[in-house]
Each structure stands twice: as C-alpha cells, then as structure tokens.
Amino acid sequence: MRPKATYYLITIIIFLLLFSNAAYAKAPSSPQLNNIALCYHGFTTNPDEKSEYVIYLDDFKEQINYLKNKGFTFVPPSKYAEWYAQKNNPNGPIATIIIDDARESVGLAAYWLIEQQIPFGIAVIGRRLGTIAPEEGYTSWAELNQIYSAGYCEILNHTYNLHHFSLRLQDNAVVSEPILEGPCYIDNGEFIYINTNDSRWYWDFAHVDQLTWGFPLFGTDINTMQPITSSIQFKAKTNVTVNKLRAWASLHTPYSSGYDATVKISINGTEVATSTISTTEYDTRSQWPEKEFVTINFDRAYTLQANETYTITFTTQNTGNATFNIYAIPNFSGDY
Incomplete structure (x- = not known):
C-alpha cells in the first residue's frame, strides 16, 4: 500500500500547485497610468x-x-x-x-x-x-x-505668424494657412496642409502655382540673358536687428534649374550681403530648391525701425541658365 500513498501525495502536491497558479493568474493587477x-x-x-x-x-x-x-x-x-x-x-x-x-x-x-x-x-x-x-x-x-x-x-x-506661411485654395483664391509639418524655419523641410477628404498628393501645389505669381528675385532673365535686379518694399512692424532672409521658392524658370548665382543684397542702399546662391544636389539633378523655404544669410546685421518703410534690393552679379522665383500673391496688401 505504500506506493499508493505516495501516488496520492504526489497528486495532492500537483493539485495544490495548479490551484496556486490559477489563483495567482486571476489576481487583479493595477493598470499602469501613463502621463x-x-x-x-x-x-x-x-x-x-x-x-x-x-x-x-x-x-x-x-x-x-x-x-x-x-x-x-x-x-x-x-x-x-x-x-x-x-x-x-x-x-x-x-x-x-x-x-x-x-x-x-x-x-x-x-x-x-x-x-x-x-x-x-x-x-x-x-x-x-x-x-x-x-x-x-x-x-x-x-x-x-x-x-x-x-x-x-x-x-x-x-x-x-507661423499660421500664415502655407497657402491653400479657397473660393478660387489663395489664402494663408498654418504649416503642419516641416515648418518654414527648416531648410528644405517638406510641409503638409491638406483638407479633409482631399485626395491630392501632399506635394501638389498646383493651386498655388496657378493663382500666384512666381516673382523673379534674382538670376538671369532667360529671354534677354541679362542679370536680374529686383526689389521688394515693406514696412517694419517692430524694432529688430536682422541677419538673414527667408524666401519661399516657387518653381523656377525653367523649372528644375539653377546655377551658382552671385547676388548683392542691400536695404535702403546699404549693402548687407554679397552671397552666392548655389544649387542643391538631388539624386538625379543639381538645381535650386523649389517649393521649399531657403535661407540667405547676411554678411552684416541690419537694424529695422518700427513703422519705417524699407526697400530690399537684389542685384545679380553674373549670368546663368535660370531665374530664381519666389511665391507672390497678386495685388496683395495687408498687415502681414
């Protein structure tokens, strides 16, 4: 009878172990609360x-x-x-x-x-x-x-004012909207503004290209092959010292083009930079960035006074094969 008692003892121990594990598995645990x-x-x-x-x-x-x-x-x-x-x-x-x-x-x-x-x-x-x-x-x-x-x-x-740095189509007009990705202070940053149920590719700027101007900022006029001089007038909103310029490049003329353009930049007749705007090397081509924000650093800082009007002039020093264009809204004026 001794072997039978041993068998019962082993059975009881196994049963207790199974019961203990089952009870442990059913014990409630406190969920971790994340911040x-x-x-x-x-x-x-x-x-x-x-x-x-x-x-x-x-x-x-x-x-x-x-x-x-x-x-x-x-x-x-x-x-x-x-x-x-x-x-x-x-x-x-x-x-x-x-x-x-x-x-x-x-x-x-x-x-x-x-x-x-x-x-x-x-x-x-x-x-x-x-x-x-x-x-x-x-x-x-x-x-x-x-x-x-x-x-x-x-x-x-x-x-x-970052919520005004992207453009979308509304009632057949281009209006400003916020940038939701790759903000404008990141060079070559891709950004997205797509409305709900908009099936377009996120890089589709056809509405901007069709209803805005490509303002020729510098480079070469490909019709006359003469270097471009352009100017933009603005009123300063506050006292501030600036040492760089941000530009939103559109499609250039011709698109997917560019060269090492040397540009003299002056504000109200005072030269602040002579910079070479070089092309960017992409996988299949070398060109100026398009539909991206570009930084142009000044050689020296310039202090603007609130409510004063300034003219910034871009004078191209050499000729090449392209015109560098930036986005511009026709007939636009406002406190931006």
Whole structure:
C-alpha cells in the first residue's frame, strides 16, 4: 500500500500547485497610468456646434473629471515639460492641459478650470490677437490678462505668424494657412496642409502655382540673358536687428534649374550681403530648391525701425541658365 500513498501525495502536491497558479493568474493587477498631455482648441455650450476642433463644454468637463477620479494630478505645462525632460519624477500619474490658439471661446474652459483650481496653459498666436483688437474668432489681450491673473494659467508661445506661411485654395483664391509639418524655419523641410477628404498628393501645389505669381528675385532673365535686379518694399512692424532672409521658392524658370548665382543684397542702399546662391544636389539633378523655404544669410546685421518703410534690393552679379522665383500673391496688401 505504500506506493499508493505516495501516488496520492504526489497528486495532492500537483493539485495544490495548479490551484496556486490559477489563483495567482486571476489576481487583479493595477493598470499602469501613463502621463497625459491634453490639447484643445475651441469650446461650445451647444452640442450641435461640435466639430473636429471644437469640443462641447460638458464633454470637456467630463474628460477632466474622469482623469481626476483615476488619480491623475494636473500640473502646469512647464512642470509637465520638466518631467518630459527628465528633470523631475512625480510620485503618481500627471496630466497637463494646453489650449491652442487663444480663440474667443477659451474663457468657457478657462474660467471653469480656474474654479476647479486646475492649472493649464494657453498657447497664443500673437498676430491673431492683434495690436489693438483681435482678429475675428479670437480672444483679446485684456481677457487673456484676466485669465492669467487668476494664477492658474501659463501663457505659451504658439508662434507670432507661423499660421500664415502655407497657402491653400479657397473660393478660387489663395489664402494663408498654418504649416503642419516641416515648418518654414527648416531648410528644405517638406510641409503638409491638406483638407479633409482631399485626395491630392501632399506635394501638389498646383493651386498655388496657378493663382500666384512666381516673382523673379534674382538670376538671369532667360529671354534677354541679362542679370536680374529686383526689389521688394515693406514696412517694419517692430524694432529688430536682422541677419538673414527667408524666401519661399516657387518653381523656377525653367523649372528644375539653377546655377551658382552671385547676388548683392542691400536695404535702403546699404549693402548687407554679397552671397552666392548655389544649387542643391538631388539624386538625379543639381538645381535650386523649389517649393521649399531657403535661407540667405547676411554678411552684416541690419537694424529695422518700427513703422519705417524699407526697400530690399537684389542685384545679380553674373549670368546663368535660370531665374530664381519666389511665391507672390497678386495685388496683395495687408498687415502681414
């Protein structure tokens, strides 16, 4: 009978091990909560006005309360950035709220967050708020100051005018829009602005090419084979010292062309640069960049005075096989 007892003993041990493993597998585990950054744009108290960039206020409140009930601590964007840069290590999950653009509906969310003593940030597009009065659809500096003064809001930089650096077609006219990828301060950066349900290739600028001018900035007039001299007049909006110029190159004449053009640049008769604008080596050709932003560095800085009018002149010093063109909107004037 001894072997039989041994068999029962082994069976009981195996059963206990299986039971123990089964119990362990069924034990509930706490899910890991990852830190969250929330970004909003517009708000509405009318559920019928919800859209891709406008949230119903009750839905917004529900989202915030949900995270609070889950144990998240709301922190200002600056504290969240410190965590992201590994400069602090919070004890529990954190979340931050950023409201983009400073639209006129920002107060709907901001004042509720202040009542709840929840920190947040408002990312301001400076130009949209204007010097005296804001553009249509945006809040005022006065209201922004009132929100900020409550002590729970951080003011963030959403650029001054970057939302006007791309162009799209609207009602058979070209209008300015924000750059969503490869922003204009990146040389040769590809950027995208495509509307919902737009099936075009993202690099299709046919609407811009057809409804804008290719302004000949420098190079050679291929009809006369003479070097080009061009000028652009503008009024400075603020006191600033500049040491480079940004240009949005269109298709050149002829397209996919270019040469090492030496160009003298002067502002109100004062020479600021004599630069050689070289071609870029691509896989199959060498040419000036097209449909991309290009930087031209000055040899010396130049200080502009607010509200003064300036003429910047480009004088090509040598001839070649192409005209360097930049995008220009015909008959355009405005505070840009």
